[in-house]
Amino acid sequence: MDVYVSSGIATPGIFVQPAGADLRSASNEEALKNIWEEVRACFGYAKPDGWRIQVHKQGEEIRLFGRSGKEWTAAYPSVTEMLRTRIKHEQAIIDTELVGFDQEGRHLSPDQLSNAFRYRCYLLDVLHLKQEDLTQRPIRERLSFMEKYLSSAYHDSLIFANYQWIGSFKGLLHLYQECRQKASRGFDGTIIKRPEARYFTNALKVKPEETVDAVVVGAYLDDEETVNKLLLAVPSHVRKTWVPIAQVAGKGASWNTIWSACQPYVVSQQPEYLEKVPHTPHVWVEAKVVVSVKMTRLKLGTRYLVHADAARECLLREDKGPREATSFEEAYQIAFSNGEVKEREF
Structure with a gap:
């Protein structure tokens, strides 16, 4: 319909x-x-x-x-x-x-x-x-x-x-x-x-506990060619790009469900409008699949403009579209409020 x-x-x-x-x-x-x-x-x-x-x-x-x-x-x-x-x-x-x-x-x-x-x-x-x-x-x-x-x-x-x-x-x-x-x-x-x-x-x-909704844009493989980490990004509504925010590791049924949802969107090259990635993944994924991830805190960094520190407990969010993920601007403001470094221009 x-x-x-x-x-x-x-x-x-x-x-x-x-x-x-x-x-x-x-x-x-x-x-x-x-x-x-x-x-x-x-x-x-x-x-x-x-x-x-x-x-x-x-x-x-x-x-x-x-x-x-x-x-x-x-x-x-x-x-x-x-x-x-x-x-x-x-x-x-x-x-x-x-x-x-x-x-x-x-x-x-x-x-x-x-x-x-x-x-x-x-x-x-x-x-x-x-x-x-x-x-x-x-x-x-x-x-x-x-x-x-x-x-x-x-x-x-x-x-x-x-x-x-x-x-x-x-x-x-x-x-x-x-x-x-x-x-x-x-x-x-x-x-x-x-x-x-x-x-x-x-x-x-x-x-109280910092969580973000992010989009999967890549995957990392272990020695057995099994996906053991995902690369996550968030949308910047100002920059009109996808901004990498973290790598997250996982395993088990929920992890397998996430990767199954990603497989139709595997692509041969870096997704369009994705900003610089600190570590190139083995597999690129089109920015379509939304996940919720917990972390210790959001902080400003150098390898990542904003980093989801100690990202963990990744869950699939079928109910959300990519543009409904936490925005880079929101993540930046939270990180800035943590007082890590002086504020930058977007």
Whole structure:
């Protein structure tokens, strides 16, 4: 089925490019104070750790779109049927986060979503409801709209993200600590939105442990010709290039899944617009496959403009497209805030 992309007007059945989130790292209270100085009064909620899914309803038809616009309706029939049953409105576009759990009720990482025993959709935002495009309304009005017109849809499998009003630094600190305590229950950081923010205004995503979404652009082989490391890069929206950020090693089922996803994109030469690579890989990969990777910190360097130090725990993110990876500019600002060296021009 063809997927059409809206140019900014929310129309059911036409995918709307979702609002993004600017990454912030808050490993200590001082870093969180800097974030408070940036945003002041705001709404915030604990970010569920799953796939961002845009739900479109037209009559009895439900369609599920990932962040990149790829349609996932057929892949998740039980979720589709649940949404068809719970959402009573004839037409709607709703932003959700789809999270998976195993038979014991334990949260599954996003790369295991398709293997889940049961699912839960968190309602994050609303773009279209009651025959109205809501994307130009501020978030405070959209939240009221959801509460008024979607409360009857709430269910164990479809629940409202727990937005909280934050009017002070103490309030932000309390929410952030609460979000960290929820990490083992399937939450991943804190989302912050200014009260007047329209839908297409980027939110802030605040995380204690530094992770980035990067794109695989190369692979390194061991003596047995097995892939044991991947070369990762991030997109620079200013430079219009791909900027190498780290090598990451791995093994096991998740690692094999990542490399299987890369194989259709193996190419014979360096990908276009990829900047200088510190160590040339044995295999080049077109910049198509997105992974999430943990690290000790982001730091400015010489071999890498920004280096994901001690990169590890690489997971496939099928729900994201290459341009939705963490940007070089975001990574640079986080690295610069760590105080490694003086700021440079891009």
